[in-house]
Amino acid sequence: MPRQVDHDRRRRQIAEAVWRLATRGGLEDVTLRQVAAEAGVSARLLQYYFGTRDQLLLGALEILNDDAEQRARERLAMLGEAPGLHAIVRGVLLELLPLDEERSNRHLVYVAYFVRFLADPALAKVARDAPRALEDLVAGLIAQGQELGQVPRGIDVAAEAAFLVTGADGMQATVLLGQRTPEEAVALIDHQLARIFTATRTAHREPPGPNDRHRPHDPPE
Amino acid sequence: MPRQVDHDRRRRQIAEAVWRLATRGGLEDVTLRQVAAEAGVSARLLQYYFGTRDQLLLGALEILNDDAEQRARERLAMLGEAPGLHAIVRGVLLELLPLDEERSNRHLVYVAYFVRFLADPALAKVARDAPRALEDLVAGLIAQGQELGQVPRGIDVAAEAAFLVTGADGMQATVLLGQRTPEEAVALIDHQLARIFTATRTAHREPPGPNDRHRPHDPPE
DNA sequence: CGTTTTATGGTGCGATCGAACCATAACACC
DNA sequence: GGTGTTATGGTTCGATCGCACCATAAAACG
Numbered sequence: 384m385p386r387q388v389d390h391d392r393r394r395r396q397i398a399e400a401v402w403r404l405a406t407r408g409g410l411e412d413v414t415l416r417q418v419a420a421e422a423g424v425s426a427r428l429l430q431y432y433f434g435t436r437d438q439l440l441l442g443a444l445e446i447l448n449d450d451a452e453q454r455a456r457e458r459l460a461m462l463g464e465a466p467g468l469h470a471i472v473r474g475v476l477l478e479l480l481p482l483d484e485e486r487s488n489r490h491l492v493y494v495a496y497f498v499r500f501l502a503d504p505a506l507a508k509v510a511r512d513a514p515r516a517l518e519d520l521v522a523g524l525i526a527q528g529q530e531l532g533q534v535p536r537g538i539d540v541a542a543e544a545a546f547l548v549t550g551a552d553g554m555q556a557t558v559l560l561g562q563r564t565p566e567e568a569v570a571l572i573d574h575q576l577a578r579i580f581t582a583t584r585t586a587h588r589e590p591p592g593p594n595d596r597h598r599p600h601d602p603p604e
Numbered sequence: 605m606p607r608q609v610d611h612d613r614r615r616r617q618i619a620e621a622v623w624r625l626a627t628r629g630g631l632e633d634v635t636l637r638q639v640a641a642e643a644g645v646s647a648r649l650l651q652y653y654f655g656t657r658d659q660l661l662l663g664a665l666e667i668l669n670d671d672a673e674q675r676a677r678e679r680l681a682m683l684g685e686a687p688g689l690h691a692i693v694r695g696v697l698l699e700l701l702p703l704d705e706e707r708s709n710r711h712l713v714y715v716a717y718f719v720r721f722l723a724d725p726a727l728a729k730v731a732r733d734a735p736r737a738l739e740d741l742v743a744g745l746i747a748q749g750q751e752l753g754q755v756p757r758g759i760d761v762a763a764e765a766a767f768l769v770t771g772a773d774g775m776q777a778t779v780l781l782g783q784r785t786p787e788e789a790v791a792l793i794d795h796q797l798a799r800i801f802t803a804t805r806t807a808h809r810e811p812p813g814p815n816d817r818h819r820p821h822d823p824p825e
Numbered sequence: 826c827g828t829t830t831t832a833t834g835g836t837g838c839g840a841t842c843g844a845a846c847c848a849t850a851a852c853a854c855c
Numbered sequence: 856g857g858t859g860t861t862a863t864g865g866t867t868c869g870a871t872c873g874c875a876c877c878a879t880a881a882a883a884c885g
Binding site: 414415416426430435436 | 842843845
């Protein structure tokens with residue numbers, strides 16, 4: 384194997400170009416030539432690393448998904464060693480909100496792909512798993528909260544988890560369109576969480592704390 | 605004026621072709637030739653009625669918006685003469701769900717346009733007004749409910765209204781992707797509404813389908 | 826009846842698209 | 856030092872794109 388080059392790195396470099404173009408002008412702007420120019424490589428390279436355009440779109444989405452999962456894991460790990468269920472659920476939900484450029488772009492890319500999800504089975508498979516897993520995760524955490532007495536027994540765990548995830552998901556659009564500030568979105572999530580987690584043991588209930596956990600992220604123009 | 609022809613009707617006919625193509629393959633499939641073929645007219649007609657492609661996209665969106673507003677009004681009027689606040693709020697929220705092909709397609713069209721909303725000011729203007737108005741409407745209705753004793757005083761009207769609308773909005777994606785059945789989505793909405801409207805005067809609480817209200821949604825695959 | 830305005834069809838042009846093809850530099854291995 | 860595989864650049868082709876242009880039927884108006 385001559386001229387050994389980091390394949391994954393190249394693929395990521397190209398995938399990022401796809402994302403940038405998709406967030407800017409939708410999939411119709413993701414043309415082979417534009418991607419090549421945006422990534423600073425020749426158009427031939429795209430064929431070499433991804434093949435056809437459809438495969439490029441699929442590959443770029445897979446890389447995006449892997450990225451998202453890893454980032455979420457990192458951010459959850461950053462909560463500290465004994466975060467408390469309330470804080471964990473909050474962290475999961477906030478991961479869905481466009482609180483920084485990375486998460487905004489991620490959602491924009493998903494939106495750009497969305498219509499294709501319905502038609503292209505290969506793409507659909509990639510997109511279908513994530514949200515369901517999130518709901519189950521949140522439901523599990525809330526159920527744990529019930530065990531520990533942090534959440535009232537009366538509430539319907541599955542229904543609340545589903546609505547929380549769905550609500551966070553729905554808020555992405557409004558925030559991106561500038562109809563709601565990120566702070567308002569976080570406040571709405573916290574309002575619902577406060578209703579569900581009526582008693583937290585490890586006192587993580589504060590919205591933007593003194594330390595800059597989820598600080599109000601840079602100027603939204 | 606010779607050969608008088610219903611302009612609005614023609615424009616609608618063309619706009620519908622745009623919607624169909626957009627829901628099927630996104631905006632990149634909305635090419636002048638394809639729209640012409642789908643609408644059964646010559647490509648020249650599109651230019652005649654809409655002008656450039658961008659103007660066609662904008663025009664088709666405006667017609668879609670007008671449609672949506674009128675349909676929502678019709679459906680709300682169909683609730684009867686003294687619907688009760690709970691039923692009205694429910695009707696408004698259900699209007700956002702993809703419960704039939706028309707509403708599904710409408711949301712798909714919005715999604716197809718979404719990325720453009722962020723870049724194109726003319727499009728953004730069209731899209732920005734509707735959701736905020738919906739929130740205010742729901743908030744007003746819930747506040748009325750408080751006055752009438754149907755809604756507990758303790759709840760934060762604005763926050764709940766915002767989360768309801770946002771949740772309904774977020775549910776569109778999951779339903780369209782087949783991750784949740786429409787019945788489950790309705791059940792989740794009803795679950796939240798039941799929490800807010802603790803006492804309804806005119807007993808309009810049942811959903812339309814069989815009374816399987818918020819059963820714990822099982823894995824559909 | 827002729828004229829003018831409105832409505833429609835067809836055709837052509839330059840640009841760009843996706844993708845195949847051809848060439849060759851770079852390096853590992855024998 | 857050949858040799859073959861890997862990685863990269865460039866070019867080309869048929870199709871399609873948006874759109875401008877040209878022609879003309881149809882009908883209201885004088």
